[in-house]
Amino acid sequence: MFVYEKKLQYPVRIARTNPQLAQVIISQYGGPDGELSASLRYLSQRYSMTDPAAKGALTDIGVEELGHLEIVGSVIYQLTRDISPEEAAEKGFDTYLVDHTTGIYPQAASGTPHTMAYIQVKGDPITDLHEDMAAEMKARTTYDNLLRLSDDPDVSDVLKFLRQREIVHYQRFGELLQRTIDRMNHRNFFAVNPAFD
């Protein structure tokens, strides 16, 4: 069961609006390598894990990603607070505003709505842990790109925190993969699905 604490994991306090920046940051909300993909991937993969450490880690990291989804939503919210339609139009935000006003819709920067096609749950712990490590790297690269595009120190500060979390999660998934491989016969581990065979 999920309990909600009414506080962000990391504070978001942005002084200036910037709909153009919001337009790209939204990829970490509803894009292929964003926090929604991450949380649903991990929270769904945990059921077919056999190692208790993996059930725990995927649950806790999946929950943390939901917390990050909330942080990204808060950034977008503050970047678009009380903007005028003229400001939206000149910053290229008008194509989003027409369909969503300043609401927060789970889409990529390109406008593509979020889809479960962005994630896989293969039901094989070795396979799924590899996907999780790749997912964290993809998220890290996305934050790298956003940091290249951001000229706002308030925003960059939050992005740097979220980027660092992806790297830590990557290390945790690496440890889980190592534990899984260590438990199996080294000559056979590609031939066996520990959750099914």
Place this chain on the structure above:
Amino acid sequence: MRDKEKEYAIPFAAWELRLYLNTHPGDERALELYKGLCRQLDAKSYAVVADEFLDDCRWTWIDGPWPWEAEANCKWEV
């Protein structure tokens, strides 16, 4: 550390230890550090596990049946 930093930093430190303990459940030093931070936090903080998981000198959060497994549930008799 300013109060506001403490408000975010202590729960975060506890949370980091919690993630570490999931893959290092036998690390007693980390568990002691975690318990110490939890004592400074409200029981409702996102980083704090329920008391029943802090009884041992081992990290037991990951042990036992998880909620989706039948053994963790009872039949609901009216």
